[in-house]
Amino acid sequence: MRAISAGLGAGFGAVLVAGGIRVLRDPLLRPPRLPHRRPKPWVLPLAGCAMASxxxxxxxxxxxxxxTTPTLLxxxxxxxxxxxxxxxRLFNGFGWKRFGAWHGGGxxxxxxLGCALIDNAPSELLRRRLRAALEVxxxxxxxxxxxxGIGNDTGSTATISEAEAMAQWVRDRGGSQGGGTGLEGEPRGSSFxxxxxxxxxxxxxxxxxxxxLRELERACPNxxxxxxxxxxxxDFHVLRVRKLLREKGLDSWKAVGAYTPIRYWATSILREFLAQFILWAPKGSRRILRISTVTRRASN
Structure with missing residues (x-):
């Protein structure tokens, strides 16, 4: 048991080191945001080394x-x-295709949900979400x-909103009666x-x-x-989305996740993993929900 505990602790420390090195090398990446502030990039590898050691x-x-036993545990x-x-995460990335309840017409x-743009175009993670949306x-x-919206938290230089870039990407590939450019490696069309x-x-x-939700209510007035x-x-984001949907009373809504390549584990997934500790902590849901301007307006 002590050896297993040591292996788990050292393994997670190694993930922190790997994530920290990737953040240090890529100017578009930043450390995960903690409850009150975002740590310096060097904090991740330092914390990982300390944890593994x-x-x-x-x-x-x-x-x-x-x-030593309580320390290891x-x-x-x-x-x-x-x-x-x-x-x-892996189940969320693969399981929805088999167990989804919306087959037979969608x-x-x-x-x-949007994420970072690169040169006003969807990043790889966002493209994967859009491909999954066309499949769903x-x-x-x-x-x-x-x-x-227009993100400013990842060092992006985008001048258009994520929504605009996403909509154009889908139209270019045949979604909603778009022409469909049929780019190599991309879907040529969609039944949507x-x-x-x-x-x-x-x-x-x-x-x-x-x-x-507000846009859907406007689009379906009758x-x-x-x-x-x-x-x-x-896929790494699904757990938090499902909890937020429950907190907002949208129990009938479903959440599915596009697969995330393993090279993003140490950054995107690590960030979301740490966010789970915040979300499930006492008053964590209230802290997360408080950042919504809709929630703030409703309470005023």
């Missing part, structure tokens, strides 16, 4: 086990949680909401023929959901309801 020293130390908690998180609506949508899908709705204001996940809505994001 402490785990190895504790398991090999001659100190009494009443001191404490260091192993994030490592064990990371293993569980990774298993859930859901009524699809909401795509079907001929019965009425609306596809592209949600995302509904309306593409741009939501260019949201700057965080909570606002993504709130503003997309219907009996919004109907089945599927939110498409990255």
């Amino acid at each position: 402490a785990s190895l020293l504790a398991v090999r130390s001659s100190w009494p086990s009443r001191f 404490g260091l192993a908690i994030p490592g064990g949680a990371g293993v569980v998180f990774e298993a859930v 859901p009524d609506n699809v909401v795509v 949508a079907g001929p019965k899908t009425r609306c596809m909401v592209m949600s995302g 023929r509904g309306a593409i709705v741009e939501e260019p204001v949201a700057t965080n996940t909570s606002e993504n959901i709130d503003f997309s 219907s009996s309801g919004i109907g089945l809505t599927v939110v498409v994001t990255s």
